[in-house]
Every structure is written in structure tokens, then in C-alpha cells.
Amino acid sequence: MKQTRLYDVPLGRKVTVDKILSEGSIKRRLLDIGLTPGTVVYSTLKNPGGNLVAYMIRGALIAIRDDDAKNILIRGYCE
Amino acid sequence: MKKINEEKVKIDKVIALAGNPNVGKSTVFNAFTGLNQHTGNWPGKTVSNASGTMRYKDHYFKIYDLPGTYSILAHSEEEAVARDFICFGDSDLTVVVCDACTLMRNLNLVLQVTEITSNVIVCVNLIDEAKKKGIFIDIAKLEKLLGVKVVATTARSGKGLDELASMIDKYSFIKNKNTFQVEYDSYFEEAIEIVVKAVKKKLKGNLNPRWVAINLINEDKELLENISNYLGYQILDEKVISAINKAKMLLIEHDIMTNELEDLIVATINKKAEEISNLVTHYDKEDYTKKDRCIDKILTNKFTGIPLMLLLFAFIFWLTIEGANYPSALLNKLLFSIEDNLFNFCNLFLPRFLSDMLIHGMYRTLAWVVSVMLPPMMIFFPLFTLLEDLGYLPRIAFNVDKVFKKCSSCGKQALTMAMGFGCNAVGVSGTRIIDSKRERLIAILTNCFVPCNGRFPTLIAIITMFIVGIGVDNSLLSVSILMGVILLGIFMTFLVSSILSRTLLKGVPSSFTLELPPYRRPQVGKVIIRSILDRTLFVLGRAVSIAIPAGLVIWIMANVNISGVSLLNHTANLLDPFANLLGMDGVILLAFILGFPANEIVIPIIIMSYMATGSLTDFSNLYELKNLLINNGWTIYTAISVMIFCLFHFPCSTTCLTIKKETKSNKWTLLSMLIPTLCGIILCFVFNLIVKII
Numbered sequence: 001m002k003q004t005r006l007y008d009v010p011l012g013r014k015v016t017v018d019k020i021l022s023e024g025s026i027k028r029r030l031l032d033i034g035l036t037p038g039t040v041v042y043s044t045l046k047n048p049g050g051n052l053v054a055y056m057i058r059g060a061l062i063a064i065r066d067d068d069a070k071n072i073l074i075r076g077y078c079e
Numbered sequence: 080m081k082k083i084n085e086e087k088v089k090i091d092k093v094i095a096l097a098g099n100p101n102v103g104k105s106t107v108f109n110a111f112t113g114l115n116q117h118t119g120n121w122p123g124k125t126v127s128n129a130s131g132t133m134r135y136k137d138h139y140f141k142i143y144d145l146p147g148t149y150s151i152l153a154h155s156e157e158e159a160v161a162r163d164f165i166c167f168g169d170s171d172l173t174v175v176v177c178d179a180c181t182l183m184r185n186l187n188l189v190l191q192v193t194e195i196t197s198n199v200i201v202c203v204n205l206i207d208e209a210k211k212k213g214i215f216i217d218i219a220k221l222e223k224l225l226g227v228k229v230v231a232t233t234a235r236s237g238k239g240l241d242e243l244a245s246m247i248d249k250y251s252f253i254k255n256k257n258t259f260q261v262e263y264d265s266y267f268e269e270a271i272e273i274v275v276k277a278v279k280k281k282l283k284g285n286l287n288p289r290w291v292a293i294n295l296i297n298e299d300k301e302l303l304e305n306i307s308n309y310l311g312y313q314i315l316d317e318k319v320i321s322a323i324n325k326a327k328m329l330l331i332e333h334d335i336m337t338n339e340l341e342d343l344i345v346a347t348i349n350k351k352a353e354e355i356s357n358l359v360t361h362y363d364k365e366d367y368t369k370k371d372r373c374i375d376k377i378l379t380n381k382f383t384g385i386p387l388m389l390l391l392f393a394f395i396f397w398l399t400i401e402g403a404n405y406p407s408a409l410l411n412k413l414l415f416s417i418e419d420n421l422f423n424f425c426n427l428f429l430p431r432f433l434s435d436m437l438i439h440g441m442y443r444t445l446a447w448v449v450s451v452m453l454p455p456m457m458i459f460f461p462l463f464t465l466l467e468d469l470g471y472l473p474r475i476a477f478n479v480d481k482v483f484k485k486c487s488s489c490g491k492q493a494l495t496m497a498m499g500f501g502c503n504a505v506g507v508s509g510t511r512i513i514d515s516k517r518e519r520l521i522a523i524l525t526n527c528f529v530p531c532n533g534r535f536p537t538l539i540a541i542i543t544m545f546i547v548g549i550g551v552d553n554s555l556l557s558v559s560i561l562m563g564v565i566l567l568g569i570f571m572t573f574l575v576s577s578i579l580s581r582t583l584l585k586g587v588p589s590s591f592t593l594e595l596p597p598y599r600r601p602q603v604g605k606v607i608i609r610s611i612l613d614r615t616l617f618v619l620g621r622a623v624s625i626a627i628p629a630g631l632v633i634w635i636m637a638n639v640n641i642s643g644v645s646l647l648n649h650t651a652n653l654l655d656p657f658a659n660l661l662g663m664d665g666v667i668l669l670a671f672i673l674g675f676p677a678n679e680i681v682i683p684i685i686i687m688s689y690m691a692t693g694s695l696t697d698f699s700n701l702y703e704l705k706n707l708l709i710n711n712g713w714t715i716y717t718a719i720s721v722m723i724f725c726l727f728h729f730p731c732s733t734t735c736l737t738i739k740k741e742t743k744s745n746k747w748t749l750l751s752m753l754i755p756t757l758c759g760i761i762l763c764f765v766f767n768l769i770v771k772i773i
Binding site for chain 1: 149150152180181182183184187214342345346349350352353368371372375376379380381382384385477478479480481482484490514588589590591592593594595596597
């Protein structure tokens, strides 16, 4: 079975990050902002175009493009 | 704390100020040094090292404000700047400013810094904001865990800054020893130990052996070079190399690949930061961001987000136009009413041509620039700074990213465009917040498609005179037309960005993260004072210093005759055929060219040129001005052509210099002038072709 991606998570849900598949500078950037495996992420806002979603990550609201959210695997929902 | 004016004081200690973006570092810096580093509520404000001097008691401290970075593992230029300064800048103390609301992430940086140097003070800023959100930080415990001094501050109101200053004073003279060190995987630790033994002697007490060892194993080649440069001799010798190899062998034996090492380092530091943060942070309210989210739901909503954004900008422009009308007319009247008196006065002791040059040349241009420029700027800049302070600007980038993605560029470009409304040069240097080099170049090349404050008055004056009608009290219509002009500029930005990313700057949209900071109540009083002092007077000063000599040049050109025709007319006649193709005349085109140093003086140049041949004596109001223009052959089509060309032509000299500085390339600078000019020429040409056909 394919693992759920951050991209698939609807707004308003809390999930735990499992793995980051991205490579290179974006991976760095994601790690820098604290998006490491095990981090709880809260999907908060979608932009009008629908291509950016802002997630609450460790107390900060950070927007990520959908293409990148597809490369972030999650462990499942947590309430 | 006292502002230091004299440059030549003996500096006792050097302090580096590090921190994540948007945590109030610049506010701390300004409070300590009395300098006006521009601050705003969005990440990426400080783009290069600023330095200032602080005096505390009898000691002088040189403080360096490093660019805000999440990490100093150096993946971007700014991170490298920050890291290199902390490592090799010979600072006696590094102050890491943290945001109390996002301490976990901020501690990351702290732990990275303490790996390099143990002379660190942690400043937990925004403590009041955190308290409001129900976040409490146990400062004493944090201090104990980290092994460095921790000071809680609210830099905006100045709370805690005295304590921080006294701590800086105290601890920059003492070497701290027992700083917390992140402990890695046991095999990695063993490997580090092997290399530490080999380099310790070699470093002769310089740099932190553990940190050097980690980076040697991690094969950071650039850093290695920097280390050798700093030491003045090669760090790598046979002994060190064999130690590194031995360490690597050990790691491989235990399945730790060198290319995964950095991930391991980052993950370990992250985890430790999380642990410490959990131990010292106490949450009182569960959902402390509720209010912000409600605002965001409206401001970034699918249906209301973009209309609200446009309305907000329209409102700002309306306030600017409406509010500037009256003081502008008043200033104009005042400045021109004394013109005759000044002229007569000068005539008393100066030869006639000299007072003519002084008053009708220099003074008149100056008076125009001041009366037309000052009032809108006094309104626009504070309003814009308020938006900045509030934290709205990153939301703009968030709202419009989709379109930029379609153009294969970055939503953050919208942020730099917003800055361009104030001043294109500022917009260009603001592009540093864009990570991808390609997307950054696109943003630089297209920045002058948004009209800056120097071009607004020209646009507004023409709209008022030729489209809306003078005396018609219809500022709403003016704003709508102005918005239309701006939207045309924005449309061209998209078009050109899109063309560029398919031709010269080919590429796919890159990944990026965009932080949406919490909304902060702006400090209205401070904002007004700061924006008037920092921005308005600065821009005005520049315009005035260019207006005076430009006025002189025009006057001379208009009054020096060669075979009966003035130099000005000669040049204008030369340009006439080409200008006619664009629906303008030679004088207008000449004005744009002479206005290269500052766009503000285009209209005054046109007026002066026409005046030299006309007989008008009073042009202190728009009626007279319109008559002057009509007498010189202006029609509504001329007006529209001028507006188009005003929007699309080469950026002013300041912007060009900034582009040169940012791109370090003549080619891109030249292109940044060519592209908008070509757009203007084509648009004007097509527009006039259509007019002629119809």
C-alpha cells in the first residue's frame, strides 16, 4: 500500500511526519525549519490558488508548495 | 546604552548578533547601536552584515548584525556569511536572539552556535508576545541546560535590554567553558575523538577542535579552505588526513555513510533542541494561535483573499492621492509664491542671467519635486510600513504564489514587488529572500514594472489632468485608473517572467518554504517617525540632490543658443522623429533620458523645456500646466503614451547600481534596462498605431 503523503492530508488535521523523500536544498530547508521525522504537523491554511498549504510546524506557520508536500510521508493521523 | 557618533573610539570587544529570521534581531541591534537598520515583520529583512557601536559604562562594543538564518550549516549565501562571521570574525561573544514562541526551532541555531564557540549569550526575545499566547519559558532552567547565560527580553518595548547589555559587558570579558554540547551517535563520537586528537595541537588554541573535527569528517570542502585561510596554514597534514580516514573507516564499519553524515548531524541537533525546548516551555492555552488563524481565514480565503488584497492596495493609493491633494497644492502655492520675491532679491546683487539660472532653473525644479513628491511619500511610506509591521506582506506572497508558479517563478517575488512600490532599488535588494538564483534574477529583471514612489506623482498628475479632469472631485475614479495602470504593470511582470523562464532563464519552479509570521500590532507612532525619517527623507533627499543639478543642466540647455536655436531644442528635434512614433515628442523622450538619475524630475524637465519656448509665467496650478502641455501639442493619446512609457522604461540610476551590485554582472544590468525599455517602446508603438488606424 502506498504511504500517505503530507499532500493528501486535508486541512485541519494533525499528522506525524515519517520520512522526507526530497533531496538537496529543499530537504535542508525542511530540516532547518524543524520538519524532522516524528514532528507533529498541523495542516492549517490553503492559499487561494490551492498550490500552497501552510502548516503549523513547531509553533511557526510555514507554507510549502504541493509538489514538495508530495515528497513528505506521514505516519498517520493523530488527534 | 548610548548612541555613539564619533567613529574613532577604541573598541573593547566585538559582538556578533545571530538569530532566526524575524525574531527581532534588528530591533535589538537598533536599540543597542542607535542605528536605524530597517525592521519589519517578515523573514529576511537583514540581508547583509550591518555593524554599529554600543557603549556600556566605560566599554565600547562593536556589534555585527548577522543575516537571519535558521541554520549555520551554510546552504545559502546568508548562512555562509553568518557562519563565517561566528567562526572567523574574531568576535568575543555571540548573542543568539530567539523567538520565545518558536523556541524549539530557535534552539537549533543555538546548539549549532555552541558547537562552534562557547562564548554565547542566548536572548529569548518576544517574551511578552509569548506570554499573551500562553507560552511560558523557564529561563533559569534553560540557562542551566545550555550552560550559557540566558536573558529574556521584549526588544520592541525595550524590556530586558539593559540586562542583556550588562550581560554582554560582563561575559565578553570572561571565557565561558562549560557549554552544552550535542552528543551524537556513539560511533560518530568515537570518530570525532580520533580526529580531535590529531587536530588539537595543529590548531594552537584557535577554533574549537571538536567542531573542526566534525566538519573535517563531514568533508565540507569550502569550510576547510576557510579554516586554512583563517589559520594561515594548511590544516590538513599527513597525520590529520590519516586520522580522518581512520574515523571514516570506523563509521563505515558501523554502517554510517559519509554522505548521510550531515543528515545525522541535523537530526541529532534537532532532536536535542526539541528535548530542551520541551523541558523549559510550558503552554497555558492549547490553541494560542486561534485569533491569527481567524484573520488568516479571511485574508487568505479562496474567494476573499485576493479581492481584499486589491482593495487594501486601492485604499492605500486612494488615501495617498486624496490625502496628498491638499498639502500638495498648499506647498506648491507657497513655494511658487515666493519665487518672484526670491528672483527679485537675487537680482539685487547678482547679474540677471545668474539669478535667472538660480531661480528659474534650480529653484523651480526643486520646488516642483518637493511639492509633488513630499506629500504622497509622507502618506504612502508610513502606510506601507504599517502593513510591513503588521505581518501582512508574506500573506501576499502566499495568496498569489499560484500565478508565479505558472510563470515558473517564486511567490516571494510578490513581496519584492510590493517593496518596489516604495522604491525599486529596495525591491531589487529585497530579492535576496528568494532562494533560487534563477527565480531571483527574474524578480530583479522585472522589479521596475511596478511603479515606484518616484513615478506615482507623474502618473497621478497625468491622470488628473487628462483623464479624470481637474477640479473634478473624483479621487475614486483616479484610484481606479491608477490601479488599472498598476495592474498593467503586474500583468507585464507575469508575462515577462513567464517569457524569461522559457528562454533566457529556463527552468522549472523550485521548492521553497514561506513563513507566515504571527500578526503583530504595529507600533503606530514609531512606524510613522521611522518611515518619515528613514525612507521619506532619504528618498526626498536623493531626489532633491539630483533635481538641483538637473534643473541647472536643463536651464543651460534651454538658454544656450546655437545658431538661434537652443541646445534643448536641438536635442529634442533630434529625438522628435523617433518619439513621434511612440506618440510623444522629443522633449518628453529627452525628459525621460535626463530623468535617469531620478524619475521624479521627468515632469519638471518637460515643463521647463516647454517654458523656455512658451510665454507662460504662472504654472502653479494644474490648469495652467495642462494648458501649457496642450499648447505644446499634447492630446489624451500623448498623455496615455507618456503613462505607458513612465511605467515601462529603464530603471533609475540608483536601481541600476543596485542591480549591478546584486547580480555582479554587466549583462544582467544591461538586460534589466533593455527589457522594460523595449516593452515600453513596443507598447507605445502599438498603441499609437491603433490610434492612427482608428
